[in-house]
Amino acid sequence: MSDSIKIFSVLRYRPETDDAPHFEDFEVHWLPEHSILDGLNYIRDNLAPDLSYRSSCRMAICGSCAMVINNVPRLACKTFIRDYENSAKITIEPLENFPIERDLVTDISDMIDKLESVHPYIVPRKDIPADAPSLQTPQQLARYQQFSHCIQCGCCYAACPQYKLNKDFIGPAALTMLYRCNHDTRDTNQEERTAIMSQTKGLWRCTSVGYCTDVCPKLVDPAAAIQLGKEESAQDYVLRLFKKKK
Amino acid sequence: METHRKSYVRPVRATWWTARKEYILYMIREATAVLALWVGVELMAMCLAAVLSADPQAWILSLLSHPVTLTLNILALLAVAYHTYTWYKIFPKGLRIFTSRDPANTHLIPAPLLTASLYFVTIVASVIILCALTFS
Numbered sequence A: 001m002s003d004s005i006k007i008f009s010v011l012r013y014r015p016e017t018d019d020a021p022h023f024e025d026f027e028v029h030w031l032p033e034h035s036i037l038d039g040l041n042y043i044r045d046n047l048a049p050d051l052s053y054r055s056s057c058r059m060a061i062c063g064s065c066a067m068v069i070n071n072v073p074r075l076a077c078k079t080f081i082r083d084y085e086n087s088a089k090i091t092i093e094p095l096e097n098f099p100i101e102r103d104l105v106t107d108i109s110d111m112i113d114k115l116e117s118v119h120p121y122i123v124p125r126k127d128i129p130a131d132a133p134s135l136q137t138p139q140q141l142a143r144y145q146q147f148s149h150c151i152q153c154g155c156c157y158a159a160c161p162q163y164k165l166n167k168d169f170i171g172p173a174a175l176t177m178l179y180r181c182n183h184d185t186r187d188t189n190q191e192e193r194t195a196i197m198s199q200t201k202g203l204w205r206c207t208s209v210g211y212c213t214d215v216c217p218k219l220v221d222p223a224a225a226i227q228l229g230k231e232e233s234a235q236d237y238v239l240r241l242f243k244k245k246k
Numbered sequence B: 001m002e003t004h005r006k007s008y009v010r011p012v013r014a015t016w017w018t019a020r021k022e023y024i025l026y027m028i029r030e031a032t033a034v035l036a037l038w039v040g041v042e043l044m045a046m047c048l049a050a051v052l053s054a055d056p057q058a059w060i061l062s063l064l065s066h067p068v069t070l071t072l073n074i075l076a077l078l079a080v081a082y083h084t085y086t087w088y089k090i091f092p093k094g095l096r097i098f099t100s101r102d103p104a105n106t107h108l109i110p111a112p113l114l115t116a117s118l119y120f121v122t123i124v125a126s127v128i129i130l131c132a133l134t135f136s
Helices: A036-046 A109-117 A138-142 A145-149 A155-159 A161-165 A172-182 A190-198 A211-215 A222-245 B021-052 B056-065 B067-094 B111-135
Strands: A005-012 A022-029 A066-069 A072-075 A089-093 A100-102
Touching (some): A066 A155, A072 A155, A138 A145, A190 A222, A211 B021, B056 B067, B067 B111
Antiparallel strands (some): A066 A089
């Protein structure tokens, strides 16, 4: 280990003893190649064996280690201690807007329920055999590919002030998933999903703060998916007016 | 099995929007509506003066030259400019246009070009309106 020491100020909450979370400071020895997750592993291995946090892949694929680092929702495995060299300490908190279960572990089941509610799967055409190829042009793929990179880490929900104030809001990741499925040429379920996104708790709750896009570790740009969805929702509304008149 | 499960839900305080620069800028954007309301009231007052006042021109001139009105109008102009800036910034997010219809083409019109086009139209329209008002 090098002589470099960084103070990690971790928000801790142990339900069996604590009534509310509180910060606890730890001295972490670190090397330039160490991520925040490595720092947390150091704390658990050497200083606080009961420290709870989620992690799995260590390569920004699984989204398990999302947490708030120096007031910004990030993946701990993708954030490096060296980036905070000038900070006196690094504060680490669980994801905002979700209930804390223990230390840095939050209950994200509300987000998962919302993701499930938007029918996040392709409903293929019935007139094509299931094993037949479904060809797409590069342009058709480009329409939704960026939005398919979401790993459902929850950073965007932690960043969203609308979700903070109103838990009914379907939220950035679910609306992005909805847009992604609606723009896949293999899908036939657009009408049902458009109705979901256009409801009161859908994308019109979004007030275009854009912080979800700023914090997205996979550069998905949920704010863009929501803006594009608003355009389609408005078009759908107008078209329905004309359809009713017939 | 014994469980100590006791989820902690962090309270949302009235000052939540001061926690991050992005939230503060968002609240400033929303607060520009207050100055838009002022401009609405001012326009309504001028319309009423045009109908009810004996000398509408003198009344409107005295209203517009008052230091408080002048300050509020300058602030309203700044607020409109900031509001415009925020929406022009987000505008390209709602517009994904490919540079050609070629199925193999995946290049989108760049966001800075879309934003610049809006600024261009705004500047041209402003110049035309100012010229029309000045020389009419």
